[in-house]
Amino acid sequence: MVARACYLPAVPRTIDRDARKAKLAEAVWRIIVERGIGAVSVRSVAEEAGVVVGSLRHVFPTRAELLEFSAELMVARATERIQATPLPADLGEAAFALLRHLMPLEQESRAEMEVYIALLAESPALPRLAAIRDEANQQIAQLCGQVVAALIGRPLDDERTVTETRRLHALVDGLALHLLVQPADADTTWATDLVRADIARLIATRSPDSQPAPSTD
Amino acid sequence: MVARACYLPAVPRTIDRDARKAKLAEAVWRIIVERGIGAVSVRSVAEEAGVVVGSLRHVFPTRAELLEFSAELMVARATERIQATPLPADLGEAAFALLRHLMPLEQESRAEMEVYIALLAESPALPRLAAIRDEANQQIAQLCGQVVAALIGRPLDDERTVTETRRLHALVDGLALHLLVQPADADTTWATDLVRADIARLIATRSPDSQPAPSTD
DNA sequence: CACGTGCTAGCACGACTGTGCCAGCAAAGG
DNA sequence: CCTTTGCTGGCACAGTCGTGCTAGCACGTG
Incomplete structure (x- = not known):
C-alpha cells in the first residue's frame, strides 16, 4: 500500500x-x-x-492496472466519505445519514454507482475487478448489518439481524439502481422516504431491553 | 415488426x-x-x-443494430416467460411464481440479468439501449404494481399500492443484484425467503373488503 | 557545475475494430 | 434451360487498440 x-x-x-x-x-x-x-x-x-x-x-x-486502481479508488472514496459522516444523536437520523450515502443522491455518488455498474459489466474480462466488487459489496453489507443491529437492538449475529440486514441491503441497492436509471435531476424523495420508513419499521420492532449505544462507526 | x-x-x-x-x-x-x-x-x-x-x-x-436487437430480444424473452407462468390458485404462491422470474435464480435468468447490466454500462454510448432499459424497467414496475395491488387488495393508483410497489420493486431488484454477484451455484433460498416474507407481510395488511380476484396477467 | 533520475513526448508495431464492397453460390421463378 | 435474388465468404481500408521502446527535458542531489 x-x-x-x-x-x-x-x-x-x-x-x-x-x-x-x-x-x-x-x-x-x-x-x-x-x-x-x-x-x-x-x-x-x-x-x-x-x-x-x-x-x-x-x-x-497497463490498462488493467489503470482500471483496477480506478475501481479501488472509487471504493476507497466511498468508504472514507461514509466513515466521515457526522452522526446525529437520534438513532433513526444517524441510520439514515449513513444509508443515504449508499444511494446515488448526489452527482458524486451517482458517478460511483455508474463506475460500480461498469465494474460489474467488465469483471468477466478483468477478474481482479470481481474481487474489488466483492469487497465493496461486503463493506456495504457490514454497514447495513451494524445499522440494523443498532436499530433493532440485537447483536450482529442474531438471526433476525441477519435477515433484516439482507433485506435492508437489498432495498438500498435496489433503490440505488432505480435512482441511477432515472434522470439525475429527478425527484429522489420517494426513495429516501422508503428508507426512512424502513428505519422506522426496524426501530418499532426494537427489543425493549437492549443496549442503547448505536456503535455504528 | x-x-x-x-x-x-x-x-x-x-x-x-x-x-x-x-x-x-x-x-x-x-x-x-x-x-x-x-x-x-x-x-x-x-x-x-x-x-x-x-x-x-x-x-x-451495423454493430449497433446487433446490440440493440440483442437487448430487445432479451426483454422480449423475459416478458414472454413471465406471461407464460402458470398461476397457482393461492394468492401468495401466484405472486411468488411471478416475482421469482425477476431474479436470476436459473442460468437463463442469470444471463438475462448480466445482459441487463451490460446494457446499463453501455447505454451512454448507444442511446437506444437506454430506451430499452427504461422499457424493461417499466414493465417490471408494472408487474410489481399488479402483484402488490392484488396482494393488498387495493386499486393500482392507491397511494399505499404505489409506495409498496416501489418498495417491492427495489427489494426484488436489489436481491437480483446480490444473487448475480454471488456464485451461480450458491444457495438462493435466503433471497426467495425474503420475497416470500414480503408477500406474506403484504397479504397481512390486506384490506378486508376487497375484490378477491388477482387479475395479474 | 555535472550527474543521475523521474518524467514527458512520441514513434512503431502488430492486433483488432467497424464497415464498404464484391465475387461466387444455391435455390426459386420464369 | 436461364435469370433473379438471398445469402455466403472474404478482401480491403482506415481507424483504434494496448504496449514496447527510446530520445530528450527538467530538476534534486552531489
Missing part, C-alpha cells in the same frame, strides 16, 4: 504519484459516466486527464 | 431471418456472460454463432 517513504535516499520525484493516479482515475470515471465503459482506453483517459499516453503509462504500465 | 408475409411474390428466402437473428443475439449474450461486454465485436459474435462476418452483417448491417 505505502512503500513510498523507504525511497528517501536520493531521488528527484517531482510530481506526486498518488495525486497523478487519482487524477487519472477520475478521468476514467468521467469517461465511464459520459461515454460508457467501452470508451475507456489509455488514449482517451490520457487526453481526458490532460496528459500524454507516455505519462499515463509511466504510472499505470 | 412483421412485414414478412407481404414479400410472397417471388423470392428464394432460404433461411429464417428471425431464427438467424435470435441465434446471433444468443451469441451476444454468451459472450457478455463469459467475456464481458468489451469482448462483443462483430467478429467475435459471428464466430460464436458459427457464421461468417458477412452473414452477420447481412442481417445486422
